[in-house]
Amino acid sequence: MSVNHDDILEPTDAKKIVEQGYDQLAERYAEVRTLSDGNKKYIDILAEHLPRDSCVLDLGCGPGIPITKELAKHFKIMGIDFSQNQIELARKNVPWGQFHKMDMTRMTFPPESFDGIFSYLAIIHVPRKEKAKLFADIHKILKTDGYLLIAIGNDDWVSEPDEKFMGEPMYWSQLGAEKTEAMIKETGFEIVQSSLEHAMFDGEDEQHYFVLAKKI
Ligand SMILES: C[S@@+](CC[C@H](N)C(=O)[O-])C[C@H]1O[C@@H](n2cnc3c(N)ncnc32)[C@H](O)[C@@H]1O
Numbered sequence: 001m002s003v004n005h006d007d008i009l010e011p012t013d014a015k016k017i018v019e020q021g022y023d024q025l026a027e028r029y030a031e032v033r034t035l036s037d038g039n040k041k042y043i044d045i046l047a048e049h050l051p052r053d054s055c056v057l058d059l060g061c062g063p064g065i066p067i068t069k070e071l072a073k074h075f076k077i078m079g080i081d082f083s084q085n086q087i088e089l090a091r092k093n094v095p096w097g098q099f100h101k102m103d104m105t106r107m108t109f110p111p112e113s114f115d116g117i118f119s120y121l122a123i124i125h126v127p128r129k130e131k132a133k134l135f136a137d138i139h140k141i142l143k144t145d146g147y148l149l150i151a152i153g154n155d156d157w158v159s160e161p162d163e164k165f166m167g168e169p170m171y172w173s174q175l176g177a178e179k180t181e182a183m184i185k186e187t188g189f190e191i192v193q194s195s196l197e198h199a200m201f202d203g204e205d206e207q208h209y210f211v212l213a214k215k216i
Contacts, residue, residue, distance in 0.1 A: 004158040011127040021168040022083035030063035038197025047074040054115035060122020064090030135187040177209040189213035
């Protein structure tokens with residue numbers, strides 16, 4: 001039986017691989033990251049649910065383009081990412097946003113700070129041991145009746161030790177669609193809408209699972 005990353009890595013070491021990997025590939029990632037129809041569709045749906053200029057936090061915002069920039073057309077945006085190089089690019093690409101280098105598993109925002117919380121393809125890098133606490137933290141810092149929008153991998157899958165992304169060592173710990181939705185509901189959210197959407201990334205057709213949930 002093959003060994004996966006979660007069999008052999010402590011969460012701190014797993015997250016270090018992710019942080020260092022994105023520091024190395026930040027500029028190349030920004031060049032190939034495009035706004036897919038599924039990305040745009042869900043940002044527009046979020047914009048139908050939240051008033052204009054609501055405060056939205058983007059978890060794992062990456063280089064800020066094209067996603068955070070698209071969000072910023074509707075909302076006041078704060079982005080966090082633990083990769084220093086990603087945060088520096090985000091500051092350049094979306095100068096009117098607020099960006100902080102921060103690990104989303106160690107957030108220190110006061111309760112009920114945000115109207116919306118958003119995260120595209122970043123929670124897939126959070127160790128599964130830490131996901132329940134992450135959703136609890138998200139729930140705490142979101143206002144009642146606020147919205148959470150995430151895009152994740154569809155499958156329940158953990159990377160293996162030799163895994164690479166764009167040539168750099170990388171770590172993923174995906175729970176997949178079903179387990180993630182169950183966890184979100186258990187945390188105190190109601191699922192508003194979810195679906196599997198196609199997205200092109202660097203010439204590859206990928207499938208991403210989108211979930212829009214409301215804090216009740
Ligand atoms: C695949 S990129 C997605 C970037 C952007 N959201 C997008 O849709 O293009 C994943 C990003 O999540 C960040 N990330 C992963 N785990 C994180 C964590 N625990 N705290 C903060 N950022 C994290 C990485 O540094 C990286 O920039």
